[in-house]
Amino acid sequence: MKKTFKKMTAMAVAFAAMTFAAVAQDSGALVEALVKKGILSDQEAEEIRADLTKEFGQTSAGKINLSSAVTQLKIYGDARVRYQWENKQDQTAGTASTNNADRSRYRYRVRLGAEYSLTDKFKTGIQLETALASDSTNANFGNYWDKQGDQANLGLVYLEYDDTSSAPFGIADSFNVRLGKHKQPFLISQAWWDSDLNPEGISEQIGWKDVGLKGLNFTLRGGQYVITEENNSVANTDDAFLFVGQSEVNYKFNSKTSVAVAPMFIYESQGTSLSGENGVSTFDNENSVTTIGNLAVIAVPAEVKWNMFNLPNKVYATYGFNFEGNKRLKDAGVSSATVAQLAKKGQNSFWNVGYEIGENKKKGDWKAGLEYRWVEAGAYTTNLSDSDFAKNEQNQQGVVAVVAYNFTDFLTGSATWMHSNDIDKGIDAGSSDAATVDLVQLDVSWKF
Amino acid sequence: MKKLFTLSLAALMTLSLIQAEKLVIKGSDTLGAKLVPLLAESFKAANPGTTFEIAAEGSTTGIAAITDGTADIGMSSRRAKPTEMSAATAKGVNMKPTIVAYDAMGVVVNAANPITSLTKKQVEQIFTGDVTDWSAVGGKAGVISIYTRNTSSGTYSDWKELAMKKRDYAPSSQKMAGHEQIAAEVSKNVNGIGYVGLAYMDVKGMKVISVDGVKPSAETVKNKTFPYSRPTFFYTNGDAQGLAAKFIEFAHSAAGSKIMHQVGFVPVK
Numbered sequence: 001m002k003k004t005f006k007k008m009t010a011m012a013v014a015f016a017a018m019t020f021a022a023v024a025q026d027s028g029a030l031v032e033a034l035v036k037k038g039i040l041s042d043q044e045a046e047e048i049r050a051d052l053t054k055e056f057g058q059t060s061a062g063k064i065n066l067s068s069a070v071t072q073l074k075i076y077g078d079a080r081v082r083y084q085w086e087n088k089q090d091q092t093a094g095t096a097s098t099n100n101a102d103r104s105r106y107r108y109r110v111r112l113g114a115e116y117s118l119t120d121k122f123k124t125g126i127q128l129e130t131a132l133a134s135d136s137t138n139a140n141f142g143n144y145w146d147k148q149g150d151q152a153n154l155g156l157v158y159l160e161y162d163d164t165s166s167a168p169f170g171i172a173d174s175f176n177v178r179l180g181k182h183k184q185p186f187l188i189s190q191a192w193w194d195s196d197l198n199p200e201g202i203s204e205q206i207g208w209k210d211v212g213l214k215g216l217n218f219t220l221r222g223g224q225y226v227i228t229e230e231n232n233s234v235a236n237t238d239d240a241f242l243f244v245g246q247s248e249v250n251y252k253f254n255s256k257t258s259v260a261v262a263p264m265f266i267y268e269s270q271g272t273s274l275s276g277e278n279g280v281s282t283f284d285n286e287n288s289v290t291t292i293g294n295l296a297v298i299a300v301p302a303e304v305k306w307n308m309f310n311l312p313n314k315v316y317a318t319y320g321f322n323f324e325g326n327k328r329l330k331d332a333g334v335s336s337a338t339v340a341q342l343a344k345k346g347q348n349s350f351w352n353v354g355y356e357i358g359e360n361k362k363k364g365d366w367k368a369g370l371e372y373r374w375v376e377a378g379a380y381t382t383n384l385s386d387s388d389f390a391k392n393e394q395n396q397q398g399v400v401a402v403v404a405y406n407f408t409d410f411l412t413g414s415a416t417w418m419h420s421n422d423i424d425k426g427i428d429a430g431s432s433d434a435a436t437v438d439l440v441q442l443d444v445s446w447k448f
Numbered sequence: 449m450k451k452l453f454t455l456s457l458a459a460l461m462t463l464s465l466i467q468a469e470k471l472v473i474k475g476s477d478t479l480g481a482k483l484v485p486l487l488a489e490s491f492k493a494a495n496p497g498t499t500f501e502i503a504a505e506g507s508t509t510g511i512a513a514i515t516d517g518t519a520d521i522g523m524s525s526r527r528a529k530p531t532e533m534s535a536a537t538a539k540g541v542n543m544k545p546t547i548v549a550y551d552a553m554g555v556v557v558n559a560a561n562p563i564t565s566l567t568k569k570q571v572e573q574i575f576t577g578d579v580t581d582w583s584a585v586g587g588k589a590g591v592i593s594i595y596t597r598n599t600s601s602g603t604y605s606d607w608k609e610l611a612m613k614k615r616d617y618a619p620s621s622q623k624m625a626g627h628e629q630i631a632a633e634v635s636k637n638v639n640g641i642g643y644v645g646l647a648y649m650d651v652k653g654m655k656v657i658s659v660d661g662v663k664p665s666a667e668t669v670k671n672k673t674f675p676y677s678r679p680t681f682f683y684t685n686g687d688a689q690g691l692a693a694k695f696i697e698f699a700h701s702a703a704g705s706k707i708m709h710q711v712g713f714v715p716v717k
């Protein structure tokens with residue numbers, strides 16, 4: 001009778017685990033418990049384990065053979081469809097196509113990625129995404145459904161070392177290095193570092209926790225990135241690099257309330273040469289890849305987070321100043337006289353201030369935000385700033401408002417409105433300088 | 449004359465058949481270093497004419513040998529991985545484990561070390577490098593030297609699973625070729641720590657410490673109170689047949705159990 005019971009129990013365990021192949025690998029604890037209770041012998045348990053393992057090998061997951069160095073594989077992706085309306089009015093009267101230009105755009109994006117956790121605290125990952133531009137992942141619908149713009153490009157390819165489990169080198173509490181084309185590590189508003197922009201080079205981060213006071217944390221970050229690779233035999237065409245450094249002081253009152261201040265510098269190594277890859281030397285242009293140089297910025301991003309109405313709240317702000325702003329304007333083609341005039345008015349600073357409430361993590365979540373931005377003509381680079389705001393022009397000030405709602409855990413709808421107008425109408429930098437720019441984006445996004 | 453010739457031929461053929469009874473055993477060095485050769489010697493004494501080919505080059509090679517059909521028995525100090533099972537199934541091989549004996553890995557330190565007991569958590573912290581000085585676990589100040597098996601050993605991965613929650617070894621850990629080498633290093637180094645099988649615990653200059661108050665022994669392994677014990681396996685293609693079945697049966701016999709005791713393993717029965 002006991003033998004029959006044992007056999008039936010063993011069969012039930014095996015059947016249950018085989019029926020639900022996904023849990024087959026987790027049945028070890030159940031088998032172990034039956035052994036401890038004396039219902040199964042060790043040998044019977046081993047035979048069941050072997051059967052379960054064989055069965056698992058026949059499932060889809062069991063057929064994947066990963067390198068032994070891989071401890072976890074995460075495959076992720078998301079897609080978005082967008083309707084965008086935009087209107088731009090130029091400073092000076094131009095042709096109908098450029099002045100007061102109305103435009104509707106029908107766009108989409110796809111991102112597919114895989115992140116491999118490796119042994120010894122390493123990670124590696126790749127991400128494919130639509131679009132070629134560094135600061136956009138959008139492709140256009142239309143043209144009678146052709147496939148131009150539909151190609152997938154490499155958005156991320158990196159190796160990361162992340163040590164938070166022990167004190168690296170005995171001098172800190174965390175240490176992180178990213179090499180390749182990777183996500184930027186800095187505390188900086190999306191206004192000043194476009195969310196689609198992944199730097200190429202190396203980033204480092206080292207952190208200390210509870211420095212002299214529980215909750216007081218200190219983090220240093222650095223980045224050395226390649227901007228352009230030029231033919232060194234041609235005069236005035238040196239390779240250009242971007243150097244970024246940041247020190248963040250963060251005080252956590254509790255898990256939901258914190259204050260952070262993170263002064264940083266951003267510096268383009270290239271001198272006065274205007275050797276943009278596409279030869280463009282202006283300081284505006286959407287999706288510009290111009291490397292003007294003359295960027296020596298000190299910026300101070302800061303944020304305060306707290307919980308109110310049972311929702312996360314955040315106030316954030318940045319103030320920045322470009323010490324080479326006048327030179328930047330001059331090299332961009334603005335006359336010396338105008339630069340002198342502009343310098344009196346100050347065209348070197350940028351700032352933003354914003355408020356966010358809510359979050360978009362699961363079904364029913366919502367978020368709303370309002371932000372004001374100000375970026376003077378020589379203050380920053382359009383290669384880093386949010387490419388949607390003011391059609392990525394400078395000498396602009398304006399607002400960004402966004403609302404978003406999670407219909408399901410994976411499906412989100414959002415609406416964004418941006419309005420900006422020029423700060424100084426006296427800047428003569430070409431007919432393309434906008435007087436006002438309006439933009440509305442209606443998005444449906446889903447994760448998978 | 450013709451009858452004599454026929455009889456001689458038959459005798460020769462029978463003899464050659466007896467001599468052809470060869471058992472190929474490959475795999476784990478934990479099993480293949482001492483236990484299986486001793487079992488084989490004893491088996492041969494009881495079964496004249498039997499020959500053995502034993503290659504102890506790690507559990508992975510034993511499981512692969514069953515899949516490839518190059519061994520009758522695959523020795524392993526760990527369970528076959530899902531990918532190994534899949535590879536076997538794809539080749540029409542029905543990988544079957546039989547528990548040979550139990551092995552326990554005791555934590556050993558230098559005899560001069562005042563530490564006599566550690567918790568499971570402390571063992572994990574030491575081998576992962578979270579704790580690097582003996583003073584952090586109640587010992588005399590001194591940087592801990594960790595000795596482990598090398599990466600191709602089944603024991604190396606078993607220890608990660610049993611004692612380290614599958615975390616990585618501390619980067620400073622030193623990889624040794626066998627249990628003897630670990631024991632030798634620990635007995636020389638006052639700050640040394642390592643793990644060895646039951647058969648290697650009686651070494652001068654080294655002592656076995658308790659883990660959560662339990663020391664490794666045949667009793668604590670059998671009643672499953674010692675945390676770092678594991679079954680060891682013979683893998684065969686389906687149920688063992690012929691000579692392989694006889695050898696496994698012999699390993700589980702009273703004579704086999706005696707040998708297991710001698711070399712520090714805990715028999716199944």
